[in-house]
Amino acid sequence: MHKKWLILLLCLFELLACTSPSKYFAQVADTFGFYGFSVNTGLFEHQLYANQAVIQSSSNQKLHIYLDGDGTPWEQQRWVADDPTSRNPLILKLMHQDKSAAIFLGRPCYHGFSKTTACHPKYWTSHRYSQAVVNSLVAALKKCLAKYPFKQLVLIGYSGGGTLAALIAPYFPKVTTLVTVAANLDVDAWSDYHGYSPLNESLNPATLALNARIRQIHLAGLEDTVVPAWIIKTYADKQVNAIYLPFADFNHQCCWVDAWPNILLML
Numbered sequence: 108m109h110k111k112w113l114i115l116l117l118c119l120f121e122l123l124a125c126t127s128p129s130k131y132f133a134q135v136a137d138t139f140g141f142y143g144f145s146v147n148t149g150l151f152e153h154q155l156y157a158n159q160a161v162i163q164s165s166s167n168q169k170l171h172i173y174l175d176g177d178g179t180p181w182e183q184q185r186w187v188a189d190d191p192t193s194r195n196p197l198i199l200k201l202m203h204q205d206k207s208a209a210i211f212l213g214r215p216c217y218h219g220f221s222k223t224t225a226c227h228p229k230y231w232t233s234h235r236y237s238q239a240v241v242n243s244l245v246a247a248l249k250k251c252l253a254k255y256p257f258k259q260l261v262l263i264g265y266s267g268g269g270t271l272a273a274l275i276a277p278y279f280p281k282v283t284t285l286v287t288v289a290a291n292l293d294v295d296a297w298s299d300y301h302g303y304s305p306l307n308e309s310l311n312p313a314t315l316a317l318n319a320r321i322r323q324i325h326l327a328g329l330e331d332t333v334v335p336a337w338i339i340k341t342y343a344d345k346q347v348n349a350i351y352l353p354f355a356d357f358n359h360q361c362c363w364v365d366a367w368p369n370i371l372l373m374l
């Protein structure tokens with residue numbers, strides 16, 4: 108390789124290594140033209156992003172709310188991560204294709220807030236789906252809705268974000284639809300499957316039955332080894348007004364971005 112190109116590649120690798128997951132996530136959101144703002148709930152700080160349809164909306168009829176997965180709670184499955192924010196902002200890529208009014212609702216201690224006073228590594232490990240996390244997400248969304256008073260809400264959660272979407276859905280009478288993508292909908296079964304320590308301080312959506320007024324759509328990749336499809340199907344089969352949609356050849360990350368435009372037509 109020519110020496111000039113080698114130096115350029117080394118510089119690029121160094122730049123990427125120095126960019127934290129939070130900063131990279133924010134850069135992608137900015138590239139997509141999302142408007143970023145934070146909300147303090149008195150419990151935690153949350154990062155939110157809104158698309159232009161939210162800002163320009165005049166009808167305020169329906170709002171899509173996106174929640175991201177667990178990101179990287181652990182480094183190499185051994186050390187607690189300093190910054191659990193997703194390395195792959197797949198959730199932003201989904202939201203970028205959404206022409207409806209849409210908001211990304213960040214999780215506590217993610218997106219640059221991991222070192223704030225209220226945060227502790229337990230909130231992205233053992234307590235990642237805890238009551239404290241759920242309460243703060245609910246409070247953050249209520250504050251957001253006070254600013255943007257939409258009449259109908261659609262909750263969309265990817266991976267662990269789907270877990271949290273299912274857990275916060277009962278707190279909002281305006282929720283008409285819950286969509287989960289490759290979501291961990293049975294925390295205990297998921298822990299057993301992987302041989303992980305039980306998340307005893309986390310809530311489990313599998314123990315709750317959502318109100319029949321909420322239409323549920325649960326998407327699963329048949330090649331997913333992170334959250335196997337059977338966990339999602341078992342959950343959906345026990346719910347009222349829920350459908351299970353399996354996708355052949357899809358795994359945990361591939362190929363939801365490509366399929367998303369067609370999925371959005373269902374909403």
